Amino acid sequence: xxxxxxxxxxxxxxxxxxxxxxxxxxxxxxxxxxxxxxxxxxxxxxxxxxxxxxxxxxxxxxxxxxxxxxxxxxxxxxxxxxxxxxxxxxxxxxxxxxxxxxxxxxxxxxxxxxxxxxxxxxxxxxxxxxxxxxxxxxxxxxxxxxxxxxxxxxxxxxxxxxxxxxxxxxxxxxxxxxxxxxxxxxxxxxxxxxxxxxxxxxxxxxxxxxxxxxx
Numbered sequence: 301x302x303x304x305x306x307x308x309x310x311x312x313x314x315x316x317x318x319x320x321x322x323x324x325x326x327x328x329x330x331x332x333x334x335x336x337x338x339x340x341x342x343x344x345x346x347x348x349x350x351x352x353x354x355x356x357x358x359x360x361x362x363x364x365x366x367x368x369x370x371x372x373x374x375x376x377x378x379x380x381x382x383x384x385x386x387x388x389x390x391x392x393x394x395x396x397x398x399x400x401x402x403x404x405x406x407x408x409x410x411x412x413x414x415x416x417x418x419x420x421x422x423x424x425x426x427x428x429x430x431x432x433x434x435x436x437x438x439x440x441x442x443x444x445x446x447x448x449x450x451x452x453x454x455x456x457x458x459x460x461x462x463x464x465x466x467x468x469x470x471x472x473x474x475x476x477x478x479x480x481x482x483x484x485x486x487x488x489x490x491x492x493x494x495x496x497x498x499x500x501x502x503x504x505x506x507x508x509x510x511x512x513x514x515x
Contacts, residue, residue, distance in 0.1 A: 322370050322379035322401055324495050325408040326351065327394055329435040331469070332384040338477065340455035341387055341468040343413035344435075346480070347453060347487040348382055354488050364400070366393040376495050379403075388434040395442030405445040409491050412436060415468065417454025420479035420511025424451050424490060424503045449494050453483055479511045 328348030329341075336342055352358055352369070359367040359382050367382045379401070383393035398408060412435055417423060427447045430437035440446045456476060458467035472480070486506060493502035 320370070320377045322377045323403065323407060324373075324376050325379045325381060325394070325397065325403055326491050326495075327381045327383070327390075327408060327410045327439075329383065329387060329390050329410060329412045331387050332382075336469060339469050339471050340415070341413055343453040343455055343480070343484075344411040345382055347411040347451070347484050348380065350484045351380065351488045351491070364393050364397040366397070368397075373492055374496055378495065387438075389438055390435045391438035391440070391442030394439055398443060405443045405448040407495075408443070408448040409494050410436070410439065410448055410450040411487055411491075412450055412452055413455045413468065414452035415455055415457050415464075417452060417456075418479075418511060419454050419456050419472075419476040420483065420509070421454040422451060422483040422486075422490075422509055423454075423507050424494070424499065425449065426499050426503075449499055451487060451490055451494075453480060453487075455480070483509060 328344035330336065330343070330345035331339070331341055338346065348359060355371055357369050357371055359369045359380050361368045364381070365383060365385050367384060369380045371378055371380060379397060381393065381397060383390040385392050394408065397403070398405070412433060414423065426449050429446060430440055436450070439448065455472065458464055490502045490506050493499065493505070
């Protein structure tokens with residue numbers, strides 16, 4: 301893994317995109333690699349896929365131990381980021397980028413899975429503890445703060461007999477992915493509101509979302 305990060309540094313160049321240096325960040329948390337695609341722990345990656353699709357861009361530039369892109373959202377320059385450090389070290393990538401650009405934790409929106417919410421529900425928080433989530437724990441450690449807003453995406457509680465690590469790295473069923481899809485689709489709008497300083501509005505609009513059911 302260390303060799304990969306050294307390669308990242310070699311092929312990464314310090315040239316900002318046409319959007320300019322970012323003042324905000326949107327981060328999708330997950331694990332890299334095809335074996336983790338569409339797993340519960342990769343809800344943040346899935347949300348970023350939808351954001352990029354809506355913006356007509358890709359997170360393909362390798363910087364800060366992550367795949368990134370810099371885009372314009374409203375009147376803000378925003379760094380989109382998919383850390384490639386594995387979940388429990390996500391803070392290494394986010395902390396490095398935040399330090400480089402001088403981005404305050406309050407200006408970093410994090411999209412993350414939540415086993416305490418059922419698929420089809422989301423919860424936006426301005427700040428808070430890690431709640432036992434290793435990705436959030438790593439971010440708090442490396443940012444030195446828990447004051448970053450986060451969009452929690454429900455992936456469902458693990459069965460009592462299941463191992464937690466196995467559960468979160470297990471693949472989403474098609475039915476549960478379909479339940480999550482409305483939440484994934486509105487993440488860009490939620491991020492826009494939060495970045496624009498309207499976190500309370502985003503909370504009021506989306507924290508009450510309910511899973512869509514088919515007749």
